[in-house]
Amino acid sequence: MPTPSEPSTSQGHVVICGFGRTGQTVSRFLESEGFEFIALDMDPAIVREARLAGQPVFYGDASDLTILENVGVERASLLIISHDDKPAAFMTLRHAKRLNASLSAVVRTRDQQHVEELLAAGATEVIPETLEASMLLTSHALQSLGVPLFRVAQQLQEQRSSHYRMLRELFRGxxxxxxxxxxxxxxxxxxxxxxxxxxxxxxxxxxxxxxxxxxxxxxxxxxxxxxxxxxxxxxxxxxxxxxxxxxxxxxxxxxxxxxxxxxxxx
Missing domain, CATH: 3.30.70.1450 (Regulator of K+ conductance, C-terminal domain)
Structure with a gap:
């Protein structure tokens, strides 16, 4: 199974940790805009298929310091952690910031529970997928009701800036x-x-x-x-x-x- 055993010479690229549904979707958009990326995943089937399709995907644990060195994190422009393994995500962030203190890092998480901890660990942005799904539904609902697009965008941005304050206010059964x-x-x-x-x-x-x-x-x-x-x-x-x-x-x-x-x- 191909692993990043030799240091990458890439410069200004994006490192994607986790090449499941989310990682692959992000990579498609990166490709369409001409951005270079290197992806890591622990599923050999995904790595095999992706490499046969000509994509720069390697088998490796993104929480391993040597692996991150070999995919050139110290020269990367962005780190994306798209898997849902929280201990691994924290370790990856610590190693990545050690290699590249100014590196921007976007992290996916399931909900709001670990957002503050991930930000403290070095994430630039944390995207709680359940909350973002609610935001997307809200966006479509408001637009369907005739709310101007700029007002919808403003509302959503206010929630993101406040770390989803309104979306955390829930009655629980x-x-x-x-x-x-x-x-x-x-x-x-x-x-x-x-x-x-x-x-x-x-x-x-x-x-x-x-x-x-x-x-x-x-x-x-x-x-x-x-x-x-x-x-x-x-x-x-x-x-x-x-x-x-x-x-x-x-x-x-x-x-x-x-x-x-x-x-x-x-």
Whole structure:
């Protein structure tokens, strides 16, 4: 099986780590625009077929420092990690940045869970595929409803710039709560503040839910919903606060706001 055993002499090329569906799709667009690339994959069948088709694909572990040296990462213009092996992705980023500190790196991930860690490890951009699929569906929906293309593009760019803030605000069901990988994720929870709750009469700033890593994403008053209310907003009886945070933090904040000891229903 062909491996990158000899150092590449390529300059300014793109290194693609993982030549599955995503890696191959990216490579097609790179080819159509005249960009040179070298790809790595651990599936011998894919490597064999791709090489027979004349493509520069090698069998090799992209998290191996020597492999990265041999595909010329230190002279590459871009690194793309398109597989979904997170430990390997972190190792690849560390080695790549050691070889080429200024290298741009785009990393694919399944969801939002590891985005911050990957950015901290050296990724320039992290693309959560489930969120991007939602963004694509949103784009088509808005355009179908007659929203101008520039407004759609602006909305999507705002979400990407805020690391998909709006897309992380999700209500989670009972099935989500029994999945081990879901327990630490943020979710939305609605809290009704009845007459007599300690929070009544205080501003949102005074409630300081952020100390518990919980955000107020909306307030519902008299059946009117206000997104991202100002910190000066004073809480009134029968308001509903829509909170975003991890389950433990949501429970802590709800007990503090309502004065009740029982945790919120999930």
């Amino acid at each position: 009972t099935l989500d709560s029994i999945k081990p990988e879901e327990t630490e994720k943020e979710s939305l929870h609605s809290v009704i503040l009845h007459e007599g709750c300690p929070a009544i009469g205080h501003s949102l700033s005074e409630l300081d839910t952020e100390q518990d890593q919980v955000s107020v994403t909306a307030i519902v008053r008299n059946n009117e919903r206000e997104r991202y209310p100002a910190g000066s907003t004073e809480v009134q009886a029968d308001d509903v606060l829509v909170l975003l945070g991890s389950q433990d933090n949501l429970e802590r904040v709800e007990r503090r706001l309502t004065g009740l000891e029982q945790p919120p229903a999930q």
